[in-house]
Amino acid sequence: MRSLADMAFILVVVLDLFVLASSRLGAAIRAVALQGALLSLLALLLASSGHNMGHVLIVAGGAFAIKAVLIPWLMFRAIREMAIRREMEPLVGYVPSMILGGVGVVLAFAFSRGLPLPMPEMHTFLVPTALATVWTGLLLVVSRRKAVTQVLGFLVLENGVFVFGLLLTDFMPVMVEAGVLLDLLAAVFVMGIVMFQINREFSSLDTDAMSSLKD
C-alpha cells in the first residue's frame, strides 16, 4: 500500500475518474498526458532486477515521449484548429458516467482476484487498475459526442492495455511492446488526419450528425 508503484496505480484510477467528470477538453487532455507519464514511471518501477535495464529504459522513455508529450501536443493542435474547448452534454450524462465509472472501479477492485491472470504478489493493484482504465476508456468512447473525446477515450483504453502489458513484461519481448506503441501512434495519426478532414468537409465533428451519412 505504501510503495510508490501503488500510489501511481491509485493516481491512474483517480485520473480516469477525472476524465469521466470533466467537460473541458484541455483539462481532460492534460489528465491523459499525466496518466501517460505515470505509466512510463510505472514501467521503470515495476522492472525487476532480472531485466535488461536498457530495454526497460527504452520502453519507459518511449511511453513517456509518445503518451505524455507527442500525442497530447497533437491533440492540443487539433482542438486549436477546430476551435473547440468544451464537450457538449454527452449521451450518458456526467453524473451517470461518474457513477458508472465508480461502479466499474469498485467491481474491478473487488473481483479481480477471481480472474485467472498471473497476479504479481507485490503489486496487487495492477490488474484492477488495468481493468478500471479499460472500462473508463470504453465508457468514454461509447458515450461522448465529440470525436476528440472519443479519441481521448481510445487513448485511455490504450493506457489500460499498456498496464496489462506491464503484467507480462517477464514474457513479452521489447519488440512486441514497441509494436504496440507504434500501432498506437499510427492510429492516432490517422484519426487526427481524418478528424481534420471531416471538420474541413462538413464543418462539424458531431458524431450524431455523422450518422446521417448512412445510405
Added chain:
Amino acid sequence: MILRALFQIGILLLLPPLLLGVVNRVKAIVAGRRGPPLLQGYYDLAKLLRKGSVYSRTTTWVFRAGPVVGLAAVATAGTMLPVAGQPAIFSFSGDFVLFAYLLALARFATALAALDTGSSFEGMGAAREVSFASMAEPALFLCLVVLARATGSLSLSGMLGPGLAPAWSGAAPALLLSAIALFVVALAENSRIPVDDPSTHLELTMIHEVMVLDHSGPDLAFILYGASIKFFLFGALFVRLVLDLRVQGIWGAEAAFVAGLVGFAVLVGLVESFMARLRLNRVPQMLVGASVLSVFALVLLLR
C-alpha cells in the same frame, strides 16, 4: 477531566463565530480590502439578540421553532465531537451516525421554517438545500466509514483519537482521498463557494441565505450561530483527520487544534477567493465526484 470537558464545551460555544470572521477577513484581504474585524461575528450576534423580530402573518409556530431546533440539534451534535484528540463528552459505538442525523434534523427544521413563509424564494432555497444535502450525505458517511475501517473504531472519539496516526502510516492513500472528499462535503454542507455564495444578495442564486431570508432578530442570531457551529464541527473533523496533534506541552495539543482550525478557516477563505460559484447543475457532479472518490478509498481498504 472536568477541565477538559469545560474546555470542550467552551471551545464549542465560543470559537465558531471567530472562524467565520477569519474566513471573511481572508476573503477581504485577497480582494485587496481591509475587511471586517475578526470579532465581527460576535458583534453581529450581540446586536441581533438585542433586536425585536418581525414575523409574517403567514407563518406559524414552525417558523419560530426552526431556529431553536436547528441550534439545539447542532449543539447536541457538538457534544460528540472529540476535540484535540481527546475523547468527546459523549462517545459510544455508532455515535457518528447520530452526529450526522442530528445535522440532518437541523436542516429539516430550517427547511420547514422556510416553507412556512409561503414565499417562492424560501421555497427555492429549501428545495436546493435538501436536494444537494441528499447528495452530500452518502459522501460524508463514506468518509466516516473509511475512517472506521482504517482505525478499527466505530466512535468518533476512537476514529479521531490516538488510533489515527498508525492508520495514516498504513492506509495513507485512502485517508488522503477521503480527506479531499470530506473537504468538498464541508464546503457543500456549510454553503461555501463553490456550492453557494454566502455574501451574494441575489435571491435567485442563493441556497442557504435565501432559506433564512425571513428570520430576524434573535431568530436570525440563533441561525447564524448554528451555522457557525456547524462550520466548526466540519472544520474539527477535517483538521483532526489531516493534522497529527502530538505536540508537547500541557495545552500543546489544544493550541495546535485551535491553530489548525484557524488554518482550516484560512484555507476555506482562500478557496472561496480563488474559485467561482459553480452553476447549479454542476454541483451534483462535484458531490457525486466526492462520493465516488470516497467509495474508491473504501474499496482500497476492503480488499
Added chain:
Amino acid sequence: MAPVIGALAIASVVLASSSGLPGLALWRRPVLGQRLSAGVLCLAAVLGIVAAVPVLAGAAPFVLHTPWGQPNASLALRLDPLSALFLVPVLLVPALGSIYGLAYFPQASLGARAVRLQLWYGLVTGSMALVLLSDNAMLFLFAWEVMAVCGFFLVLADPDRKDAQKAAWVYLVAAHAGTFAILAFFSIVGSARGTFDFAGWQHLGATGAKASWLWTLALVGFGLKAGLVPLHFWLPGAHAAAPSHVSALMSGVLLKTGVYGILRATGFFESPPASWGVALLVLGGASGVLGVALALAQHDLKRLLAYHSVENIGIITMGVGLAVLGRARGEPALVLLGFAGAALHVVNHALFKSLLFLGAGSVQHAAGTRDIERLGGLSRAMPFTAGLFLVGAAAISGLPPLNGFVSEWLVVMGSLRALDLPPGDRASFAVLVVPTLALVGALAAACFVKVQGTVFLGKPRTSEAAAAHESPRAMLVPMGVLAAACVAIGVLPAVFLPALARGAASWSGLPLSTLAAPAAAATASAGMVSGLAVLLLALVASLTFLRRRLGPGAAVGETWGCGYAYPTARMEYTGSSFAQILNQGFRWVLFPRVRFQPPRGPFPASARFSTEPREAVLDLTILPGIRGYGSAASRVRALLAGRVHFYALLVLATLVFLLAWRLLWW
C-alpha cells in the same frame, strides 16, 4: 402459562375476525353498532398483545397441534418470539384504525358500505393474526388467501370509482401470483419432508442450486406481498384508492406479513449461503432508493405514502439480508443487529406509516382532495393534525429523537459489523449499506419536507383548502397514540432490545447466550442514544424559554417577496417545483408523462403544463411488454445501421459478457 397465552391468542383471532358482526347485527342503531365493532376489535388487540408480551419477555412459546380432517392440514399454532414481534403491530394498527373509522367512515351516513367494510376489516385482522400463528402450511395458506381476498374487498370499498376498480384487480392478480409461488414452495418442501407442519421443516439443506431456486420461489411469492422492487407495481394504486384507515392497515401491517414470510422461509434452511444475504441486500437497496425516488415525484398524497412503504420495506429487507449474511459467516453480531434493525423497523414503520395515512385521511376528509398541489396552509385550520403529521414525517425521515432513527441506526451498526470480517472477504462490501441508507434517509427527509410544507404550511392554494376544518376527536386520538408510541420508542430504545434479541435467537437458531454479548453492547449504545435524545429535548426546551425571554416579536404584514405588494398563494413553491432538482436526477426511473400546451402569440391567453410520473413496472413494462415486442424488433434493426456509438457499444458489451461468463460459470 403457555395455555393461558394460547387461549388469549386464539380468542384474539376469533374476536378480531368477528368484530364486524355487531355492526351488522345492530343495523338499526348504526352509531352503537359501529362503536361496538370498534370495541370488539380493540379488545381483540388487547388480548393478543397481552398474549405476545410474555413470549417476548422470555416465556416459553405456545405450541398447539390438533388434527383437522383436511388432507395434510392440522390446526397447528405456534406463538414464538418471531410471531410475537409481528403480532403486536398487526393487532394494534387495525384497532386504532377502527376507532378512526368511527368518524372517517361512519355507518350512520354510509350504511351498508360501512358495514361491509367493518366485516372485511375485522376478517383481515383476524386472518393476519392467524398467518402469524400458523404452524402448518395449509392453515397458513388458508389464512393467507382469506387475507388476500379481504384486501381486495377493502380496496374496493367504494366500488363506483374507476381507479379503485383497476387498483383492486391489479392487487388481486399480484396477490394470487404470489400465492401461487408460495404454494409451489410449500408443496415442494412438504412432499420432500412428508409433512406439512412447519415443525417438521427445520434444518432444510441450503446447499446447491435446487435449494437456491426453492428459496427464490419463496422470495418471489412473499416479495410480491411485501412490495419489493420490481414486484411492487400493485402497491401504489391499491393503497391510494382504499379508504385511509384501510391504507394504514395495508401499508402498515399487511406488507409485513410478506416480510414475516421471507423470515420464516429463510429460517427453515439450515445454513443459508452468503449469496442469499447479498441478494436480499441488493433487492433491499434497490427498493429503498427507487421507492423514495418514485415517491418524490408524486403529487397524490396517498400514492406518495405508498411509495414510501416500498422504500421502508427495502430498509427492512436490507436488515434481513445482513442477518442472513451473519448466519452464513457465523457472526452473531451481524445476525443480532440486522434482525433487530429489521424487526424494530417493522414495528416502527407500522406506527409512523399508519400515523401518516390517518393524517392523509384527515386531510382528504377536511379539504376534499388528495392532490398536494391543491392544498396548503392547512396547519392553521387543523393544528393538531398538522402537528401529529409532523411527528410522523420526522419519524419516517429517520430523525432523532424518534423511532425511525433507532431502527435505521441498528441496521447501520449491523452493516458496520461487516468490517469485522477478515480482509479479502467479499462479504465485507455489505458495509456499502451505510451510504445507501444515508442516501435513502436524506431523500426521504427531502420528500417529507416537501409534503409537510406543501400540504400544511404556507397559504391555501384553493378554496377547498381554505375551507378546511379540524378533524373530530375520534380521528385525532388514534393519531395521538401512534405519535406517542413513536416518541417513546425513539427516546427509550434500550427497553426493546432484549425482546429483539429473543426474536433473533428464535429465528436464527443461535442460542441466546451467543447473542448476549452483541446485544449488551447494542443496549449500552442505545442507552447513550436515549441520553442524547433527552439532552436534545432539554436543549430545545431551554432555548425556547430563552427565546421567549428575549421578546415575543410582532406579526406584521405579508411575507416579503422582493417588494411585491400583493402576493398570492399561486406564487408559493409547489410540490413539483420543490422536488424538481431530484426528479431531474432520477428521470431515468420516473418516466413522467408531460402535458404541455405552450402560450401562443403576442398576447397569450392561457397555457397548461403538467407532469405525472407513471408506475414504470406496471404501465411501461408489464402491460406494453407484450404489445411492444414486434415494433421494438424492427426498430432495433433500423437503429443499428451507421451509428459509430453502437459498434463500439457492441465491442464493450461482448467484452463485459466474456469477462462475466469467465468469472461466473467457469
